Amino acid sequence: MEITQTIITVILALLLLSTGSGKLAGLASSHQIRDALHVSAPVWKMIGAFEIVVVVGLVAGAWLPQVGLFAAVGVILVMIGAITTRMRAGGSQRNAGVAVDIVILALGITLMLIGINQ
Numbered sequence: 001m002e003i004t005q006t007i008i009t010v011i012l013a014l015l016l017l018s019t020g021s022g023k024l025a026g027l028a029s030s031h032q033i034r035d036a037l038h039v040s041a042p043v044w045k046m047i048g049a050f051e052i053v054v055v056v057g058l059v060a061g062a063w064l065p066q067v068g069l070f071a072a073v074g075v076i077l078v079m080i081g082a083i084t085t086r087m088r089a090g091g092s093q094r095n096a097g098v099a100v101d102i103v104i105l106a107l108g109i110t111l112m113l114i115g116i117n118q
Contacts, residue, residue: 005112009068012105013058015098016051016075023048037089050078061113069113075106 022030023044034044054071061068082099 005109006062008105008108008112009058009061012072012075012102012109013055015102015105016058017055020048020051020055024052033093036091036093037085039085047078050074054078058109061109065113069110072106072109072113076103076110079103079106 023034030044034041039047054075057067057071057074061071079099079102083096083103086093086096086099
C-alpha cells in the first residue's frame with residue numbers, strides 16, 4: 001500500500017505543481033483558460049498559490065500523515081470548485097476531465113491516509 005500511495009502522491013503533486021506554477025507564472029495558455037472560465041486574475045493567482053502549497057503538504061505527508069490528509073482533502077474541495085466553474089462556463093471549458101482525475105487521485109490518497117491513521 002505504501003508504494004501505491006507514494007506513486008499516487010507523486011503523480012498528484014506533479015499535476016498540481018504544473019497547474020499551479022502555470023497560473024503563478026502567467027502563462028498565455030493559463031490566461032486563456034482563466035478568461036474562458038471568467039475568473040479574475042487575483043483569484044486565479046490565489047488558486048495557483050494554493051496548488052503549490054498543497055504540493056508541499058502532500059510531500060510533507062510522507063513524514064506527517066495528517067498534513068498529507070489535510071492537503072488531499074483541500075485538493076478535493078478545490079477541484080470540486082474547479083469542476084463546478086467549468087460546468088457553469090459551458091462551451092469548450094465544460095470538459096472537467098483533468099479536474100475529475102485529480103479528485104480521484106486525491107480521494108485515493110485520502111482513503112489510504114485515513115486507513116493509516118486508524
